Amino acid sequence: MSNLPPSGGDLSRLRQLNSLSTIRALRGAGSVTLSALAQQTGLSRPSTKEVVDELIAQGWVEEVPPSSGTMGRPARRYRFRTDTGHLIGVDIGAHNIRAALSDLDGQVLAETKQPVLPETPLEERLAAIERAVSGCLALSGKTMADVWTVAVGTTGIVTPTGHITYSAAIPSWTGVDLASRLREIFPCEVLIENDSRLAALAESRRGVARGSNDVVFLHVARRMGAGLIIDGRLHRGFGAAAGELGMLPQARWLEAPRHLNECALVPKDTSPEDAAGYTLAAARHGDPVALEAVSRYVDDLAVGAAALALALDPELVVLGGGFSRSADVLLGPLRERLERACMRMPEVLASTLGDECVVFGAIDYAVDHLNRQLFTANAAPLFPPPVHLSPGSSGQAPPTSTRGTG
Template identity: 40%
Template sequence: MRQVSGDASVLRRLNSDAILRILRGRELATLTELAAAAGVSRPTAEGIVEELLADGWVEECAEDERADRQRGRPARRFRFRASSGHVAGVHIDSSSLQVMVCDLVGEVRAVRRQPLPADTPVPDRLSAVAELVRLAAADAGLTVAELAVVGVGTTGVVDGEGRVVKSIVLPGWTGLHLHAELSARLPAPVVVENDMRLAVTAEHWRGAARGCDDVVYLFAADRIGMGLLIGGRVHRGAHAASGEIGSQPNDNWSAFRHVMDYSMAVEPGELRGGRQSAEFAVGRARAGDEKARLAVREFGRALAAGLITVVNPLDPEMVIIGGDLSSVGDLLVEPIQEVLDEHCLYPPRAVVSGLGGECIAVGAVRLALDHAERLLFTLPA
């Protein structure tokens, strides 16, 4: 932590933070522009920029990039040096791990993915996460210690301290202090969040929910999950347990049975889970099987019935279908839109996520970037 020795240092650090923030918010800026925007004198701005140049946070743009160089002596222009820092986003799924390394403006530098069975022992899974972060960082020419923050998205209910309060898909995961365990294995600051909330974060940052305030996000893959964007913010809930469908007394969210019934009827010997049954039915539907088409349609309508239990009370502008089953696309969206149109006073538009299987890693990167900003741009206490 940087030492702050008095009021003058504090002021200088504040001004320095201000100028760095201004540079992050635009392409290029001259000293005159920076001084005006930060409310400091031009010599003060110049002194700060020289320091930021020396520390590697800022770079001067080259002469030939200056559009106005014909008009006499051009003003020096500066920009934020995106490669001055990097973060990693990690997705711990029931069947795989994924790591994405990005620079401070979110440009992807490396991606690594690895299958990992659900029954992998907890210590092995934790080691595998640490190793995959190390490999992805190396792909980007970095050590783990050079990462500003590692953001981690995991299946399960995650509390404010990064403890997994409940996981039904990963054995041994319930009760795990994931933040502490990964902090012990990674020489970088770690921040942990529930995967559904990161998927919504990703949609809001770079997906279908850009510019939206109220969105219900449906995650359809091995299981059904939900994420909520409310009033422009990802909803956490009173115990950070938002988005859980949980056990429900009525017939809500029992959508998989339609495709599982179909799979059992067609190939009784083949035991398929919900997702496999859905993929099987979708394949046969695309090949022209009418019964398969009906089963997929009923699957979509049942998902919509579950969605309506929250869409009617929340009144969102959009429903996003994400997760691996979003690749089913129109076959799923059409029956969902149909049921929304039948039952909602203001039917939200149902759209398929364009982020695919990477959405949670992307959300973990955004989480890491937000955390990095707080670490980098905050005065020590």
């Protein structure tokens, strides 16, 4: 073993790793004392103080003032500055566009929704996206200068570069280079992903699938899709088309929602957005016509769900999306049909995220991208300082951030 002292490069690498350990200990932990940080990172207290001081100078960490009325000399506490920058998640559906703004840890601060129609022209849909994002900024008192990343979940088959190669739900969407169009609107990094996959990601991060490594997420609404978690990772497939079971007519997913939307008991003046909800509510109250419509719907839903369960043998099947709010009506019949078809019955649970599953997944996707870009040992340079800020001032994107899709 060499007795030579560490080189400048070795010391720089050591400082990098120590800073990463400190950032990881602080993120999501609220405020932490220096002694607790030293214990969690394994560094000496003087080394911890040196790292913390450097992170404070860079703008990533700040000292938390003691609570009012505190007696004596309290231990100094520090926190990661989640408000250094902000992230926006967008869910582009056929009938609604949802947007949410969060801090750097994914804590949602504001949400908005803009109604649209499947036939809404392309330019009008893009304008509605901009309005939804602007609404979030207005509610939170932020501007686009505070936003580092806009992550978007959209219906359709999405390439890794952000092109929509096909969308059955939004006719004008097919062939659109969505990443390029949104970069013309938003002067920050833009990420594009399929909506069902982002819904599955949200479920694995903040929903009932936390801690499960193999999950089939059934995205059930007026259009149906699936997102897959395999070995704890979001699965896209070779051509980013994994989970598009609705493209197979034999799976019966494409036409399945019609059983609910076109049920005979739905009043003629009911909007398409409310028709399925009307049927599900009537079934909850025991209406025989509604119960028969739900039975036919679940028959079709179970065909594709069973195919995925047999192919992947998941630990968990999650019923998510807009219809999951009627899980009390749907889960029992779905379990019954899967038990008939599956060699090993997976656990079947309802999502608690409802209509917000995609927009939450978009936020989580942006957080993951931020972590890979700035907070890993391979980041070069290591999470560069965002900006030197005084309390309450606005942040701005890191100087090394690049535009692109995940």
